[in-house]
Amino acid sequence: MNLALRRHLADSLAVDAMLGCRPRWTAIATAKDVVALQGRYLLHAGPPITDRSLISPPQKNSMLMAILFEGWATDRQGAEELLMSAEVALHAAQDHACAVPLADVLSPSMQLLVIEDEDCPSRQGFSTLNGGDGPVMRVGQYGEEVLQRLRWINRHLAPQLQAVVARSPIDLLPVADAALAAGDDCHGRTQHASQLIAQALLLRAGSDGLDDEARRFLEQSAAFFLNLWMAAVKCCFLAAEDVPDSSVVTAIGGNGRQFGIQVSAMPGRWFVTAADAPLVPGVDEQTRLRALGAIGDSAIVDAFGSGAMARDLAPLTAQRLAQTCSEHGRAFPGKLLECPHPRLLKSQAYRTGLDARQVCRLELGPVISLGVLDKQGLCGRLDGGFFFSPLKPFQAALEALEAADASA
Template identity: 40%
Template sequence: MSIRHHHPADDAGFDALVQVVPVLVDLVPAGDAFDFPARTLLHAGPPFDAPASVPAAVLNSAAAAAVFEGWAADREDALVRLRSGDLTLAAAQDYRCAVPLASVLSPSQFVQVVHDANRPDRRAFSSLNGGNGPALRLGLPTPNVVHHLRWLNGAFANAIRPGCRRGTALIPIADFALTMGDDLHGRTAAATARLVETLSSGNAWPSMATDFLDASPSFFLNLWMAATKCILSGAEGMQDCSLVSALGANGHQVGIQLAGRPGHWVRSPSSPPRGRLEAGITPQERLPAIGDSALIEASGLGAMGFEHSPPQRESFADFMSHPPAELARALLMAPHPAFARSKARFGLAARQAVASGHDLIVALGIIDIEGRRGRIGGGLWSSTPELFQRALEGLHPTPVHP
């Protein structure tokens, strides 16, 4: 099968995907945004197959969120409740949420609500980016993580909430940012600056909010994860469609869902990203890949879009299997018509991934496997076509007529 001729179901899925118009419309507690399961914390990637599979970093984040919610008195109490089953863990993407790295989402945390302007009942959610301080995504065991959660979901969220409710179209920001050297995953500085300019227009933000955002060039990342989840869901439910609609890792396994089988995870063991580690860190200290931000590569950006970002392309050149533009042509279906300036390609189809023989490349932060030091580097995780082949085996073979 030529990778230049797509299956009719994948063509139909791509046509549906590019009709999605993601718009930021609200900032509300997660428990008010959707039917949040009781005494549950939502994590990145597929569900854990056993309690012993949960990495230390995720346990640390879950404990901090439990204290933040008032479900536990302190970290030790929270860990006891998690181990006993009094508190449970579930996959965020199964609730149309996306969380970064070792983070978890709890019902009192604010989520950015993104809906499809063409079909407002299609929605996706993400927590606020925690910036460069003791952010929940780092999986740290210290009490200041809880303090930061309270500030982020209190004073800060209240300051930016009016701007979030104005209705901000996100593809124009993303398209502009790609022309400015962002890849919309590891590098989002131009997108963050444009977003802050849009949200703050006409609002007198307190200096603490402005100072935090000035020091947080990755703030757009979580929002774009929700936008990406919203976009990819456009093809969900289309029979035999092999477009990837979910992709993430939990530090133990990586999981994928295809649009033709929504809700069905296909998993494989997660390996650590390859990349540059901080001084004194050994390769054995890397946690296997973790985070829902892999969704961005599943759409076609991030490492798959390094051709738009010379700084990222140069930084990761030693770890790339093929030139970024070659990977994008081999793995992604076509340019997204709404990305008129950047002409970014979108649409990762499992059929095309298998036919191409190329690995999917995902840029990820590297987390300390012991859950003590947080982020210890940055690198690339790659998936062989075998994962896509196994996902394809579950699709219905019935032909689809557009």
């Protein structure tokens, strides 16, 4: 009650709606069947891309891979011509209830994880399937191996997982709760959560529901849970949208060039600034100079209280974060998130409820655990780092809310 009194009423209402969401994995579906778009399109991370000449090389590589996967072109030159001709529409994934990691891209024929609110099944969040380790689209590399992995994930693995999940949905809050209590942060570290998901799938599959290749993939993919959690958080954020005058953050991410947010009261309106590169502890100068600006929709899980913001539950994350703060003279926003989650009972230190008002009061934005990509699009993922969110988007959102209130 005291916490609610300290918060702006609109922000309390939005957070309550978010906390009431009960995300569960119910299906895998083809994007064109669940995304409300027609024709040729690509969904990407972060704010909308308004100038195609400024698409970062890693994200461009992934877009070319998606075009080849769809069969819209047969070689790189044809794919580049198609992308730059604007015959393929580009959209921010979070504007369409989706969330994609790093440089990942979503196209109509790809398979999506479907996460729905148990109490409101029409409320759904989506994400791509995590491709595991090796040459994968999300790290922004171009090549035949990436394309082959993309085909295997979507055409071989996804149908098997759909058949298994259809037997019994998987509640994701209990999985996250157990994983956080075991030391995961549910972003940069998802080993325990991914193991729990693999166990749940193998139990549902029985002896014949998954082939050997699919079983090996699940057992070896330590980051498989991340995409599920991103879609779950997106589902929760959708529940918090459209509360008048609320500054609760309901979208957040980067596209390598810009970083931006949306707030509850203004769904669909991005507030953006330039995207600096994440900071990496102990990194050499060469790596620092090759780092792309912040990219990925996985920032939403940190805004929800996971990742770097769950440092009190994840010792290894806390250690790397402390080193980063020390090396770069940064402060951790320990009082930014203050709302406990009623369904995360094992991980009682967990806090959520990010709002622009609190960011501006403290003059500290959330810290986000992000993969660091090679800005040239050649080497894929360079390391894992921390992005210290700039204040500008939060200040702009709050100014827009105040202006709307003044004109009402």
